[in-house]
Amino acid sequence: MNHLIVYAHPYADSFNHAILETTVHALKKNGHEIVVRDLYALDFYPVLKPEDTAAMKVGETPEDIKTEQAFITQADVITFIYPIWWTGLPAILKGYVDRVFAYDFAYSADVEGNVQLLTGKKGFIINTHDYSNEAYDKMGMTAGLKVTSDIGIFDFCGIEPVEHLFFGSVGQVGEEAYKGMLKKVDDTVQFLFP
Template structure:
């Protein structure tokens, strides 16, 4: 299978980066093809500008958007790895979705409503956040994050969400807990893509 990983974390020493490495290594061990798009390393420009929209309407998709759309089109599985900041996606990833998951590429509209243009692909999301999982669960944030991303981005465009891992209390745990999280990532990848 062809996997596209869209990664959004600015620090190479982060847990997110360890999650990225674990994901890549596990997929490759299972003979999957993997492409990583590290949005910070790419210095991806996240702001959707009026000229972007005008160019796409005219059939002249800007090169940076077209490149990312080609990676998505070729992928069987799309994985997002990112931290939860202010109960949502980091700005660089939100801008990626705004610009790349564009009308006419990821979705369209017809008489019956939304037309999902990315059907046949699977999606996985892996998140970290500082609050304990129990706090996010009790306040409804865990469910809200899943609806916003799994349903609002992936399912809306036809990508089938296969899993969504949320790791809480980041920055407050011991090394064994973090190793356990990486093991959970490995096990999840193996269960879906081996």
Template sequence: MKHLIVYAHPNSESLNHAILDTTVNTLKKQGHEVTVRDLYELDFQPVLKPADTAAMRNGHTPQDIQTEQDHIAQADVITFIYPIWWTGLPAIFKGYIDRVFSYGFAYSVGEEGIIKLLAGKKGVIINTHGTPNEVYDHIGMTNGLKLTSDTGIFDFVGIESLGHLFFGSIGYLDDASYKGILKQVEDKLDSLFS
């Protein structure tokens, strides 16, 4: 299978980067083809500008958007890896969704309503956050995040969610716990794709 990983974290020493490495290594070990789009490394420009939408309406998708859309079009599975900041996606990742998951590429509208143009693809999301999981579960934030990303992004464009991993209390755990997180990521990917 062809896997696309869209990744966003500014620190190459972060847990998110270790999760990225674990994801890539696990998938490659299983024989999958893996492409990583590191939004910070790419210096991805996240602001959707009027010139972008005007160009796309005229059939001239800007090259940086087209490049990302080509990666998505070729992928069987799309995995998002990013931290939860202020109960949502980092700005660079939100901008990626705004610009790349555009009308006419990811979705359209017809007589029956929304047309999901990325149907047939699978998706996985892996998130970290500083708040304990139990707190997010109790206040409804975990369900809220699933609703806005699994449903609001993936399902809206036809990507079937295969799972959403949340790792809380980041920054407050011991080394064994961080190693346990990486093992959970590996086990989840093995269960889904081996």
């Protein structure tokens, strides 16, 4: 299978980067093709400008958007790896979704409503946050994030959400806990994509 991993964390020594490396290693073990788009390393421009929209309306998609859309088109599985900041995606990833998951590429509309244009693909999300998972569950954040990301981004475009992992208390636990989290990433990837 062809995997596109969209990664959004500014620090190379972060736990998110360890998650990325674990995911890539697990997929390679099973013979999958992988493309990683590290949005910070790419210095991806996240602001949807009026000229972007105008260009796409006349079929002249800006090159940086066209490049990312080509990776999405080729992918069987799209994985997002990112920390939860202010109850959602880091701005660079939100901007990626705004610009790349564009109208007439990822979705469209007709008289009956939404038309999904990315059907046949699977979506996988891995998140970190500093609150405990129990606190996120209790305040409704876990469920809310699944709705806004799994349904509001992936399913809205026809991508089937297959799993959404949440790792809480990042920055507050010991080495054994981090090892356990990375083992869960490895186990989940091995199970989902044998």
